[in-house]
Amino acid sequence: MHDLMTWKRTSAIRWLLLVGVVTGSGLDLQAQKRDRLITTIRSGMRESIRQPDGSLTFTNLSTVEVIGFSLGGVTVNPGQVFQADDDWLTNLRVKVKNISGKSISHLRMNLALPEAKFTQDGRNYSMGLSLDYKAGARANNEGAEMKVILPGDEVELVYLETGVSLSQEIASRTGVTSITILQYGGDVTAFFVDGSQWRGSNLPVGRGSN
Secondary structure, three states: OHHHHHHHHHHHHHHHHHHHHHHHHHHHHHHHOEEEEEEEOOOOOOOEEEOOOOOEEEOOOOOEEEEEEEEOOEEEOOOOOEEEOOOHHHHEEEEEEEOOOOOEEEEEEEEEEEEEEEEEOOEEEEEEEEEEEEOOOOHHHOOOOOOOEOOOOEEEEEOOOOOOOHHHHHHHHHOOOOOOEEEEEEEEEEEEOOOOEEEEOOOOEOOOOO
16 A cells, blocks of 8 residues: 555656646746837838949839738738747748749848847948849758749748747857847849849738738
């Protein structure tokens, strides 16, 4: 009887320890999630087209439609707070559509990180972030190889790894370890297969947005 009671007490303690470990891990994962926000800023830049010979002309024609942002398959909307962990920038996706009549080899969206400030040569700067879709590349060096974007194609822009993690790069340059705000100015560059480039700004998010 004594041995049976000892076994039960030991089993109960092990069970409580296991529950504590599982619960603690869950709390740690939950604690990593914080409020995040994508804000919209207005750019003063005009849309333009650069030809292969370097000549630049301004245009009112749009080449790319920005459909929306998502994180882990869930839609996130600019101006609305959402929960995410500290790696959210590398997992962010932006779906876009080629609405031009030409094939695109590379799309790049530039965004700003207003919290990631640093000083260089006596001047103050803040870091930026680019999300890309580039023929021949792979998202996070995994998955299917990205293809040329044909007219009418929809693709997702992602953060392409450079060998150094984004969080480490931000922390080493600015000391900031958790980014909570990302600024979107509708700044997108399309590199066409024929060598020309289109630069767009203030592109609305969502079909039919104004």
